[in-house]
Amino acid sequence: MDILVVTASLSSRWGGTTPACLHMCRELARRGNRVVVYTTNADVGGRLSSIPEQGEADGDGFLIRYFPVCSRSLILAHAYLYSAPLGRALAEAIRRFDLVYVFSLYRYPSSAACWAARRAAIPYVVNPHGSLDPFLYRRKRWRKAISEALVERPNLDHAAAIHFTSQEEADLTRPLNLRAPPLVVPLGLPLEEYQPLPKGSSRTLPLPEGSKILLFFGRINFKKGLDLLVKAFAEIAPRMPEVMLVIAGPDNEGYGARVQGWLREAGLENRALFPGMVLGEKKRALLSGSDLFVLPSYTENFGIAVAEAMAMGLPVVISDKVNIWQEVRKAGAGLVVPCDAGKLAEACLQLLRDAQSRRAMGERGRKLVEAQFSLERTTEMLEASFRRLTKEEKHQSRSRQPSPEPMHESQ
DSSP states (O other): OEEEEEOSOOOGGGOTHHHHHHHHHHHHHHTTOEEEEEEEOEETTEEOTTSOSSEEEEOSSSEEEEEOOOSSOHIIIIIIOOOHHHHHHHHHHGGGOSEEEEEOSSSHHHHHHHHHHHHHTOOEEEEOTTTTSHHHHTTTHHHHHHHIIIIIHHHHHTSSEEEESSHHHHHHTGGGOOSSOEEEOOOOBOGGGOOOOOGGGGOOSOOOTTOEEEEEESOOOGGGOHHHHHHHHHHHTTTOTTEEEEEESOOSSSHHHHHHHHHHHTTOGGGEEEEEOOOHHHHHHHHHHOSEEEEOOSOBSSOHHHHHHHHTTOOEEEETTBTTHHHHHHHTSEEEEOSOHHHHHHHHHHHHTOHHHHHHHHHHHHHHHHHHOBHHHHHHHHHHHHHHHHHHHHHHHHHHSOOOOOOOTTO
16 A cells, blocks of 8 residues: 655654654555655754755655745744645645545644545545543633634544544544544554663663662653642652652653652652653663653553553553553553542552562563554554555545446447
């Protein structure tokens, strides 16, 4: 198949869409598909410094084409990511593809891709990346309503399918009465990149000897429940003096300053570290060297960081708003709590005090990822769905064509 993937940005600071996109494209290409990615050169607060204004790059078996965002308006550039060259390229090239896969909503690249696909009668699949979850859907409702009426609702309703990464994410959107059929396929991880390091060799942070690490890993953002985490840590810290809190990830909106302020108010600023965004081997070392992963999010359509932690054999404590919580609980890979600081603290204390339970949960988490969240398995499911959708579109296109007038004997 010829597959066009459209995403607003490939900056690692934009969170889970970037690794999800790159992993999916690489595996689709490995399976023999021609994959091309259209994206912008946008980064948080500017443009990607390593990318030219407009150019191409090899994405490890697939092509990435970068297009410049509008530089005349900060709103168009940094909020909407408007790119006229991207729009023109979509209009010119989209008929060369069998299917278009679109990441996220409420930005120009996704809107332009959906519109161009509809105009060319090419089936497209939309991944809303959690934006339809009730917690996020309610935010800035008045501003979104106009965009939805004019752009987003038609984009969703005319899609060949909407890709949800968990059944819970799909279920939460039922009140919206979306016309497009749901396609539920989890995100996948390349398991060869998630091999734990020996425990003693992986401690790279400046921590006191004998410390235990309670790790939060992800974007430092309002939806991640970091207010709950600080309150919970205030209960954990006096009961387990050896526990250190590590909050790792990009801080795109300056939210980290608020988190550090809460820690100072609780007298815990010396018990927490903020190493920033960690990638590659540094990420593997951090996950290998930690004792417990925690994610008390108010909303999480999948929770790729949870899957990464489990892949590295790390037990997890997550909220029941992380949409793979049922899979985690069923597998016995961690503890699931409501968005409540007291219950979060008790769950963390329970596991931090029990090395045997942590080890067993970590092993079960790795098996869960191998069984359900491997990149090979999830991409195979997606590819099969893509092939079915393109066949259905071709069949519908033929049925829409007018039938030839019947031949008469006299002719």
